[in-house]
Amino acid sequence: SPSDPDLVERARAAKEKLGDKVFVLGHHYQRDEVIQFADVTGDSFKLARDAAAKPEAEYIVFCGVHFMAESADILTGDDQKVVLPDLAAGCSMADMATAEQVAECWDVLTEAGVAEQVVPVSYMNSSADIKAFTGKHGGTICTSSNAKKALDWAFEQGEKVLFLPDQHLGRNTAVRDMGMSLDDCVVYNPHKPNGGLTAEELRAAKMILWRGHCSVHGRFSLDSVNDVRERIPGVNVLVHPECKHEVVAAADYVGSTEYIIKTLEAAPAGSKWAIGTELNLVRRLANRFADEGKEIVFLDKTVCFCSTMNRIDLPHLVWTLESLAEGNLVNQISVDRETESFAKLALERMLALP
Ligand code: 13P
Ligand code: SF4
Numbered sequence: 630s631p632s633d634p635d636l637v638e639r640a641r642a643a644k645e646k647l648g649d650k651v652f653v654l655g656h657h658y659q660r661d662e663v664i665q666f667a668d669v670t671g672d673s674f675k676l677a678r679d680a681a682a683k684p685e686a687e688y689i690v691f692c693g694v695h696f697m698a699e700s701a702d703i704l705t706g707d708d709q710k711v712v713l714p715d716l717a718a719g720c721s722m723a724d725m726a727t728a729e730q731v732a733e734c735w736d737v738l739t740e741a742g743v744a745e746q747v748v749p750v751s752y753m754n755s756s757a758d759i760k761a762f763t764g765k766h767g768g769t770i771c772t773s774s775n776a777k778k779a780l781d782w783a784f785e786q787g788e789k790v791l792f793l794p795d796q797h798l799g800r801n802t803a804v805r806d807m808g809m810s811l812d813d814c815v816v817y818n819p820h821k822p823n824g825g826l827t828a829e830e831l832r833a834a835k836m837i838l839w840r841g842h843c844s845v846h847g848r849f850s851l852d853s854v855n856d857v858r859e860r861i862p863g864v865n866v867l868v869h870p871e872c873k874h875e876v877v878a879a880a881d882y883v884g885s886t887e888y889i890i891k892t893l894e895a896a897p898a899g900s901k902w903a904i905g906t907e908l909n910l911v912r913r914l915a916n917r918f919a920d921e922g923k924e925i926v927f928l929d930k931t932v933c934f935c936s937t938m939n940r941i942d943l944p945h946l947v948w949t950l951e952s953l954a955e956g957n958l959v960n961q962i963s964v965d966r967e968t969e970s971f972a973k974l975a976l977e978r979m980l981a982l983p
Pocket of ligand 1: 671773886
């Protein structure tokens with residue numbers, strides 16, 4: 630739907646008043662009404678790199694979710710303030726791994742005698758606490774655009790990986806990109822004693838996958854892939870690696886949001902695509918490429934927006950920019966120093982991957 634013209638004008642005026650003092654980052658899953666005010670857009674990897682690109686900006690307004698704003702705070706200078714326009718914009722996947730649960734898991738691995746061989750690899754979609762745990766235990770962060778590189782690196786450091794918190798990205802990368810088998814992977818369930826695993830299972834596994842998933846991508850099913858192939862002959866199925874393994878295995882192309890965009894940019898006119906990722910992005914891409922004769926549909930109409938990404942809307946953005954323009958710092962996301970130092974270690978290992 631078109632944005633309210635009054636709000637558009639107010640956001641524009643507040644942003645102009647702030648000038649170089651503000652730098653607005655927008656994740657690809659954000660609403661159109663918000664994306665139009667982003668100075669840079671990207672997937673979570675690109676935004677983590679770009680966050681530090683404007684050190685003169687006093688305020689970094691992060692249009693995305695909480696873990697992304699935390700990462701931006703960790704990677705930017707102490708004098709830069711990161712602001713999240715709605716503090717309720719969390720991520721259900723990130724919430725599936727708490728610091729206490731992960732500490733308990735490490736005890737289980739230690740008891741089983743495998744902790745010394747384990748390197749943690751944590752998906753960007755995790756809290757700063759989990760990133761700090763990862764840094765402390767010699768591990769790295771990854772995103773969906775560099776998960777294979779992160780796993781290659783981790784298997785040079787140790788024999789096993791504890792992959793947090795998205796089981797699907799971990800499994801898909803191990804099996805699809807690294808040639809491991811499904812039997813090399815076990816799932817650690819934080820709600821069961823010992824993660825629901827025996828010491829023997831932990832000793833045999835190469836990939837210990839945390840039992841977390843994305844509430845949006847996890848809903849695409851093998852049926853949705855089969856249905857769309859029947860409905861649209863010749864369609865190319867392109868999905869995000871947060872989808873279930875059976876969906877990824879049945880797809881033609883798999884990759885991060887940035888990869889999805891690049892693939893569609895390079896696609897020939899007349900080609901047909903069914904996309905399995907967040908709906909704001911798919912709609913934007915469908916509109917953008919319609920003129921070039923590329924037919925783009927959403928993989929499964931019963932799946933909807935990421936509700937927490939959608940919490941950032943134009944009214945929240947206007948309120949944030951106007952508050953900052955009046956000198957009121959609102960909704961600051963600030964990671965404590967101790968957590969920050971270990972989390973930064975893990976994030977910098979990621980940024981140093983080849
Ligand atoms: P990417 O930005 O790495 O593609 O991740 C998708 C996602 O779910 C972000 O919340
Ligand atoms: Fe979290 Fe999934 Fe939403 Fe991304 S799309 S913020 S992983 S719930």
